[in-house]
Amino acid sequence: LxxxxxxxxxxxxxxxxxxxxxxxxxxxxxxxxxxxxxxxxxxxxxxxxxxxxxxxxxxxxxxxxQRKGQEDFIPKQTxxxxxxxxxxxxxxxxxxxxxxxxxxxxxxxxADESTKGDEGVTTIEVTGNQYWWHFGYPDDEISTSQDLYIPTGERVYLDMKSSDVIHSFWVPSIAGKMDTNPGDNDNTMYLEAYEEGVYWGHCAELCGPSHSLMDFRVIAVSPEEYDQWKEDMQNVDPEATAEAQEGQDLYENNCMGCHAIGDGAAGQGPNMTNFANRTKIAGVIEPSKENLVDWIVNPEQFKPGNQMPANLVSEDEASQIADYLMELDHSDVGASASE
Ligand code: CUA
Missing domain, CATH: 1.10.287 (Helix Hairpins)
Incomplete structure (x- = not known):
């Protein structure tokens, strides 16, 4: 018991x-x-x-x-x-x-995909990477990572693959889980959220030392807000303000090789277009400038085995880059849901 x-x-x-x-x-x-x-x-x-x-x-x-006085009793054998x-x-x-x-x-x-590809039905490309998620919206030329925006009340299809090892995409409260495989063995699934909200996702396949930190969020918003979000993402102006200009230069010289802004193809690292709108840094760390600087200088301390090199820039430079990244705030959509 x-x-x-x-x-x-x-x-x-x-x-x-x-x-x-x-x-x-x-x-x-x-x-x-x-x-x-x-x-x-x-x-x-x-x-x-x-x-x-x-x-x-x-x-x-x-x-x-066994009863008293019947110690030698043998019951009927069947x-x-x-x-x-x-x-x-x-x-x-x-x-x-x-x-x-x-x-x-x-x-x-x-496994039903009868409405996939229909007019107005969204298909999103999901790519698992050690240890982050890429989300591509090919019809809308949007790339993002870590926070997956979907509309509520409709079925959104996912085309899923991995860039390295097998991961598993799992959002327990709105869907089951599905493996993402390297190579040509793509998987598909769909998401259909009833209510607006932020739904937590985890990688559910052991994929390396930071497997347990490979978190993401699904942010479900109303269809109107979803359209607004797409429009916001398509009209991003990545130009820094005067205060963060130096940060942008440093970013372009040191980070842009892996971290695209705008509809870059899935780069080696997460797309940063709407970085300042993310609910977490790298999926697991509370978003604050201090934490962001710590991450840029030494990401290994937060996510062992990740691909981002440590000490690529000094702490001062990281602080300027952080100023720039924190300006990458292009949409209010989902902000109330994620509080
Ligand atoms: Cu990716 Cu576990």
Whole structure:
């Protein structure tokens, strides 16, 4: 019984019940709803089996216990019982069918792409990288990373791949998870969020020392706000103010090789177009200038094994670059949702 409680507590802990919008048990999207229903069906079947087995077990323990004065008593010996054997074969078959039918249905439903490519339906390219996510909107010529913007109430398709090793894209509260593979073995899935909000995502495939830090967010906004966001992203003016001019020069000389601004192709590093709008630095660090400078000077201390070189610039230079990056604030959309 103690093991059961410890196990239950652990399960609750691991499902992330403390964090909003990071729980498969509080579905807020179509995909996670399907999976939640399947979980409930399996739990109901398991409970049913558990209760029946425990009841029979308890009955046998009491009914056939050793009684005083009967120490040498040997009960009637039975071998084989056709009726019983049929019953305990047929019942599991029925239970498995009850589980299999909705599972197969959900599998096909989750793979349904009947509206993909239709007019007005968004397809987003997702690329997993050690240890960050690239999001490309080819129809709108937008590139971004770490925060994935989607409209609510409609189905958004994802074309998924990896630039290095296998990662897994997982947003528990609105969808299931899907591996991103290197090479030509692309995967697809869709997202459909019911409500506006920020949904936490994790990489769910061990991919190196910073696997557990490969976080991202899905920011679901109303369709009107989504259109506004696209317009904002398409009209970005990356020119620095006078105060951050030096920072921009330093950025162009030191960082631009990997970190594009605007619709650059997926570079070696995350696209920085809307950096100042991100909910976290590198997916895991609270956004502040101090933290940003620390990250630029020595990213290894936050995300071991990441590709960004340490000490590329001095702390003073990093501070100027940070001033510039913090000006890359091109859209108010989603700002209220992410507070
Ligand atoms: Cu990427 Cu784990």
């Amino acid at each position: 103690r093991a059961f409680f410890i196990f239950s507590a652990l399960t609750l802990l691991l499902t992330g019940c403390g964090v909003d919008n990071l729980s498969a048990l509080k579905p807020k999207g179509y995909g996670s709803d399907l999976l939640f229903d399947l979980m409930m069906i399996s739990i109901a079947i398991m409970l049913f089996v558990f209760i029946i087995v425990m009841a029979i077990y308890t009955f046998v323990l009491i009914r056939y216990r 071998e084989g019982n056709k009726a019983l054997e049929v019953i305990w074969t047929v019942i599991p078959i029925i239970l498995l069918l009850v589980l299999a039918v909705p599972t197969v249905q959900a599998t096909f439903d989750l």
